[in-house]
Structures are given as C-alpha cells and as structure tokens.
Amino acid sequence: MSTQTPSTQALKRAGVDFDIREYDYPHDHGHERIALQAAEAIGADPARVLKTLMVEVDGKPACAVIPSDRTLSMKRVATAFGGKAAQMMDAAKAERLTGFHTGGISPFGQRKRVPVAIEVAVMEFPTVVINGGKRGMMVILAPTDALTAAGATAQPLIAD
Template identity: 65%
Template sequence: MSKTTRATQALAKAGAAFDVLTYDYQSGAERIGLQAAAAIGEPPSRVLKTLMVLVDGKPACCVVPSDGELSMKRVAAAFGGKAATMMPPAEAEKATGYHVGGISPFGAKKRLPVAIEAAALAEPYVIINAGQRGVMVRLSPADAVRVAAALAAPLLA
C-alpha cells in the first residue's frame, strides 16, 4: 500500500502539516467511515468521510463526520442550489479519479466545489481519506479547509 497519493502530494505542495495513517480496509463494511474510525481508534466525529453529491445536476464534494448523515436540503443550500442527490458511485469515481472507499477532497482529478461540516472545525484535528482505500491523513481542520478550498457549512441532518 503506497503512502504517497495525489492527495498527499497536494497537501505537501500546499505546505500542510499532516500524518499518514493506514488501516486494514474492509471492502464489505456497511459503513466504511465507521469501520475506519474503529480501526484507527479515533472517535467518528474526527474521522471524516468524503461523499460525492450532485447539486442541481453538478458534482460537488461533502466532507462530514463518519457517524453523520447528510441533509440534502442543507447540502443544496451550502452550494447555493435548489436540490441535491447522492452521486452514483461510478460517476463519483470518474469525477474524482479515486475509487469509492478511497475518495479524497484533496488532489482530485478535476477541481470540484467542497464543503466541510462546520462542526468538524471545532476538532483539534481531523482524519480524512488520502485517496486510497486504507490510507488516511490527520491534519488540522484549518488546513483541510484551506487545501480543499472548502466552505464550512452545516451539512448534517
């Protein structure tokens, strides 16, 4: 398993301080984010999952605590749209260049709008997928927002 990914390269290029964490990715896990949190011994509020959505038909990325559920109404509002839906997995992979279970808001193939759950900014650090299944990065919420060029908004139901 490589610890260098497009996501870690993007973080390094942006001058963000981060640590790479690895865990045994379980492809059959029902909730990958919760499985990752348990595997690395961190609370789900700090282990953020990356979810791809369509807002008024346009792709966008949401980064939320692994134990949270998106509110599509809040997602649409955050991106200034009228309606939001989950993006089909094959479309998410095509839009980001990452495989589902390894999608990162950093270093995606194509620059997409990103929103991070505002409550996550209160955490001392966050852990986000590094662009490969079983590889994550631990960094400050401020660096996550800066490198992803993300907006902070309430996204959870």
C-alpha cells in the first residue's frame, strides 16, 4: 500500500515529523464509528485517535478535528469559526471539497483549503493519530505539529 497521499506530502512540505500506521480498513463500517474502529485496529487510545469532520458554518465549509470517542458540539463549532450556526457537511460534498474519500479525510492536504480547528483538549498529549489521507492509513504526530501543518487553531469543539 502506498503511503504517498496529498496529506503526507503536505506534512512533508510543512517540515513536521510523523510516523505512518496502516491497518485493515473495515468494509462494513458505519460512518460514525470509523475513527473508533481505527483506534481499535492500531491499539491506540481512542482519545488520541482523532476524527476529521467536515462541517458548514453559516454555509461556509470548515474542518473540525476531535477525539474519536467524543461528539462534536455544533454550538462550539459555530463559535470556533466565528459563525452563528453549524451543521455536518454532506459526505459527497466533503469528498468533492477535500479530494479524499469518507473514512480517509484528513485535515492535511485537502484539495480546497478551509479553516481548521482541532479540539483543544488533545494538546495535552505528546502525540495524536489523524487520518493520513486514505482509508486504512493514519499519521502519528505531535498535536502542535498538527496545528502547524493544518494551519489550524486549538478550540473547544466537543459536547460536554
């Protein structure tokens, strides 16, 4: 399996250190459980395995990155991106916008650059695990490097 993706190329251009972890991507996945299945497959703490969620804030695209075992707060997402209302982006639209397939969406190297926010609570970890731009491939890197590479901000995004 090739580990060259727009995501890993973007990480290399950003000059950040990262490791790659591949796993057998389940074909009978439920979209809400993809990141949890990835955490289980690679033997990682679900709080450190982050899911990339494409959202729309006041009709404009954005990207929210949160722990796989948590739920996104739409109110907090709207606030994080300076808007009034947020909703999940349709999967087909997310795929067209990012250039990645669902289950493989990464905040790094998306086709169209959009604002990115990463859950502030994960900044305490020495490393986090984020999709590497295709199904079955994750990248492991420092959360501060994830911020830099994605041009992101650290914001409270998860529901209480």
